[in-house]
Amino acid sequence: MSDPHTIDPELIQKLVHDALVWSSLHGLVVGDRNVERSGLVPGVGMVHAPIALLPNSFPEVQWNQACELAPIFNKLVDRVSLDGKFLQDTLSRTKKVDAFTSRLLDIHSRMLQIGKKEDIRLGLHRSDYMLDEKTNLLLQIELNTISCSFSGLGCLVSDLHRSLLSYYKKQLGLDSQKVPINASASKFAEVLAKAWTEYSNPSAVVMVVVQPGERNMYDQHWLTATLKERHNVTSIRKTLAEIDAQGKILADGTLQVDGETVAVIYFRAGYAPTDYPSESEWKARLLMEESSAIKCPSISYHLTGTKKVQQELAKPNVLESFLENKDDIAKVRECFAGLWSLDDLDAVKSAIQKPEAYVMKPQREGGGNNIYGDDVKETLLRLQKEGSEEEAAYILMQRIFPAVFPTVLVRDGICYKEHAVSELGIFSAYLRNKETVISNEQCGYLMRTKVSSSNEGGVAAGFAVLDSLYLI
Numbered sequence: 001m002s003d004p005h006t007i008d009p010e011l012i013q014k015l016v017h018d019a020l021v022w023s024s025l026h027g028l029v030v031g032d033r034n035v036e037r038s039g040l041v042p043g044v045g046m047v048h049a050p051i052a053l054l055p056n057s058f059p060e061v062q063w064n065q066a067c068e069l070a071p072i073f074n075k076l077v078d079r080v081s082l083d084g085k086f087l088q089d090t091l092s093r094t095k096k097v098d099a100f101t102s103r104l105l106d107i108h109s110r111m112l113q114i115g116k117k118e119d120i121r122l123g124l125h126r127s128d129y130m131l132d133e134k135t136n137l138l139l140q141i142e143l144n145t146i147s148c149s150f151s152g153l154g155c156l157v158s159d160l161h162r163s164l165l166s167y168y169k170k171q172l173g174l175d176s177q178k179v180p181i182n183a184s185a186s187k188f189a190e191v192l193a194k195a196w197t198e199y200s201n202p203s204a205v206v207m208v209v210v211q212p213g214e215r216n217m218y219d220q221h222w223l224t225a226t227l228k229e230r231h232n233v234t235s236i237r238k239t240l241a242e243i244d245a246q247g248k249i250l251a252d253g254t255l256q257v258d259g260e261t262v263a264v265i266y267f268r269a270g271y272a273p274t275d276y277p278s279e280s281e282w283k284a285r286l287l288m289e290e291s292s293a294i295k296c297p298s299i300s301y302h303l304t305g306t307k308k309v310q311q312e313l314a315k316p317n318v319l320e321s322f323l324e325n326k327d328d329i330a331k332v333r334e335c336f337a338g339l340w341s342l343d344d345l346d347a348v349k350s351a352i353q354k355p356e357a358y359v360m361k362p363q364r365e366g367g368g369n370n371i372y373g374d375d376v377k378e379t380l381l382r383l384q385k386e387g388s389e390e391e392a393a394y395i396l397m398q399r400i401f402p403a404v405f406p407t408v409l410v411r412d413g414i415c416y417k418e419h420a421v422s423e424l425g426i427f428s429a430y431l432r433n434k435e436t437v438i439s440n441e442q443c444g445y446l447m448r449t450k451v452s453s454s455n456e457g458g459v460a461a462g463f464a465v466l467d468s469l470y471l472i
């Protein structure tokens with residue numbers, strides 16, 4: 001694709017106008033921060049989602065590679081989740097210094113103690129990658145196993161870009177078919193419906209666990225509206241505090257919340273310490289885990305998605321204990337960037353000497369937590385000096401440098417010419433009931449593009465925009 005900065009300014013204005021109209025009419029929207037009630041009342045204070053005006057070039061080879069990895073990672077998550085000892089051992093040092101991870105591990109231990117088995121297992125995942133410019137390698141940033149956002153809106157961005165490319169085919173000279181079909185919302189809804197069917201109770205509902213005042217609610221409503229319209233499955237939305245207040249487990253393990261029987265619990269909250277401001281939220285989490293409802297994710301799937309587990313899996317010979325197929329193992333390993341724990345003294349020494357080549361990550365999700373550049377060096381030196389256990393709260397990762405490209409971003413109706421980098425997220429779903437794998441598939445994608453001067457990639461956190469891709 002040519003440089004969008006060179007597109008005639010009048011054409012850009014037309015494209016922006018059409019993109020804004022399209023987004024408003026097709027529900028590519030988020031709650032507007034400037035409107036107080038926008039996170040509380042649907043339909044109040046909506047604004048178009050922040051977007052890239054045109055899709056970004058992405059090589060077809062690495063696109064195919066990312067798609068092929070999806071079912072393999074799903075299987076890997078499932079296998080790892082079944083190894084309770086591996087999860088507990090891997091996170092044992094983190095547990096001592098990270099109160100949040102420690103609470104999650106306590107719930108996990110309790111499930112091990114009572115011998116809780118999850119026969120029906122559902123994962124809705126997003127594996128994020130960056131394409132390293134120098135080596136041209138597709139490298140995994142992280143694998144999200146809880147609350148993966150933008151499966152509802154991601155597919156709309158692809159549709160928007162396809163529409164713009166076909167309306168303006170003459171002027172732009174681009175082929176809309178090069179934007180891969182993206183069915184993220186309908187695919188996730190379909191697998192949620194299949195999980196609901198496995199639960200075998202026609203009057204039960206899907207419960208979406210939400211943050212109070214969620215402004216990214218339309219992304220979630222896309223899934224639940226599709227669930228209702230296409231699959232006739234009802235859903236309810238509850239915060240962790242509401243679940244604590246209104247939830248109970250019946251003698252046979254059934255979870256009831258507000259009088260409704262819950263077949264599937266779909267978490268769009270519960271991944272960050274701030275989601276648990278009091279004991280009430282932790283009680284709700286434990287209650288759900290103890291119940292017979294299908295959890296997306298279960299505590300084991302959640303822990304499998306931690307950064308510490310990612311780093312452990314990257315150690316020699318660890319993948320081999322979870323996957324048997326040599327090709328699969330090779331494919332997964334190929335996308336692993338360098339990952340180290342802070343007790344690796346050589347890695348720490350190298351990171352102090354060359355901090356710009358590393359990222360330091362705590363066990364957190366949701367963006368805005370990583371340490372970059374000189375702060376890596378300072379933090380490592382401080383930890384060394386203090387000789388504290390706190391180092392176990394972090395992992396070190398090779399910093400990936402994707403190509404910087406010119407792009408046009410639209411936020412709040414205003415268009416910005418920027419230089420940016422992209423991160424490709426591949427959605428995938430895994431559903432099994434005992435020995436039967438019902439779904440294991442790639443479910444569309446999300447490209448996130450962020451201004452190249454910003455280190456973090458969160459769209460909700462305000463650093464990035466939603467994007468799609470144009471295969472080259």
Ligand SMILES: Nc1ncnc2c1ncn2[C@@H]1O[C@H](COP(=O)(O)OP(=O)(O)O)[C@@H](O)[C@H]1O
Pocket residue numbers: 128141142337359361364365366367368369370397398399400401423455456457458
């Ligand atoms: N190794 C890396 N190299 C370059 N950028 C990275 C790296 N790891 C993370 N980032 C950037 O930081 C963001 C947040 O990191 P991530 O591991 O995805 O944590 P979170 O759970 O907060 O999303 C990513 O979206 C990406 O933009």
Ligand SMILES: [Mg+2]
Pocket residue numbers: 128142366367
């Ligand atoms: Mg991330």
